[in-house]
Amino acid sequence: MPFKDEKNARPAHRASHAASHAKSSARRKRVQAPGLASDSDQIATIGVGQGARVTTRKNAAEAAGRARKSAERRYAERHPEAGMPQGGPKRSALNVVLLVIAAFLALAVVFVLGTLVTSLVFPPAAEEQTTQDQTLHLTENELELQKQEQEHDAGSEQVGVDGTVSYAGETYGLSQGEGGTWALVNAAGDAIVELPGTPAALVRTADTLLVPENVDGGWNVACYVIGGHSQGVTYVVDAEGNSAGGSGEIESVELDGTTLRVTAGGTTTDVALA
Numbered sequence: 001m002p003f004k005d006e007k008n009a010r011p012a013h014r015a016s017h018a019a020s021h022a023k024s025s026a027r028r029k030r031v032q033a034p035g036l037a038s039d040s041d042q043i044a045t046i047g048v049g050q051g052a053r054v055t056t057r058k059n060a061a062e063a064a065g066r067a068r069k070s071a072e073r074r075y076a077e078r079h080p081e082a083g084m085p086q087g088g089p090k091r092s093a094l095n096v097v098l099l100v101i102a103a104f105l106a107l108a109v110v111f112v113l114g115t116l117v118t119s120l121v122f123p124p125a126a127e128e129q130t131t132q133d134q135t136l137h138l139t140e141n142e143l144e145l146q147k148q149e150q151e152h153d154a155g156s157e158q159v160g161v162d163g164t165v166s167y168a169g170e171t172y173g174l175s176q177g178e179g180g181t182w183a184l185v186n187a188a189g190d191a192i193v194e195l196p197g198t199p200a201a202l203v204r205t206a207d208t209l210l211v212p213e214n215v216d217g218g219w220n221v222a223c224y225v226i227g228g229h230s231q232g233v234t235y236v237v238d239a240e241g242n243s244a245g246g247s248g249e250i251e252s253v254e255l256d257g258t259t260l261r262v263t264a265g266g267t268t269t270d271v272a273l274a
Helices: 006-030 060-078 093-121 125-135 140-154
Strands: 156-159 164-167 170-176 182-186 191-195 202-205 208-215 218-225 245-247 250-256 259-264 267-272
Touching: 156 164, 156 250, 164 202, 170 191, 170 202, 182 208, 191 218, 202 250, 208 250, 208 259, 218 259, 245 259, 245 267
Parallel strands: none
Antiparallel strands: 156 202, 164 170, 170 182, 182 191, 202 208, 208 218, 218 245, 250 259, 259 267
16 A cells, blocks of 8 residues: 655655745846836936026916916817907998998988978968968058057047047946946946046046046046056046145036146136146
């Protein structure tokens, strides 16, 4: 029966282990780690003027500017659309001038059209005046009547208590009411002013109506300016500012130019009207 010789087997194992160790040592010798940069034989120096520049506090701003420009250049290369102009095309000086001229022409056209429309809707005053003159053109008879009326209004007239006078086409007279009070009335019978006394006559000189009247044993001259009095009655005064008049009852009245001659109680008094 065969068997293993332990003594002979042990040497063989040691020989195999030695051979394996030798191979590992040889492999480690062939594969070596790369050299470190700190090894003195692998460091190279740069001489003065070869372009190397160290950033310091003094040139930090300049370095930052170069970095910014480099970044902008790289961004422009990657995004070319960012460099295109955002607005529309620039207008030349000729285009601006043409636009201004066109605006002025448009304003001129609007002004002309507005003037034309205005002249059609509202005719000039001269044309209106011509039309009015043609409408109001008077015949010779009408002109003569107008002249006579003007002369009449500028003159004077005298009537009794039952007569009438006229001025500017309006008629005036005296009227006694139911209570016995007298009043100066117009053509419609409307009272203009009431008279405190009893009238003896009605006189008109230009636009002034005069009424000599008897009052309380004496007399005075009431007056009314056509279109000049709003209400109430006034009286003619003498040169001293006193009410013109006298004693006695009025017997007669006579208008002589600008003098009203009144006879009362046998005495004649001249009342100046101007």
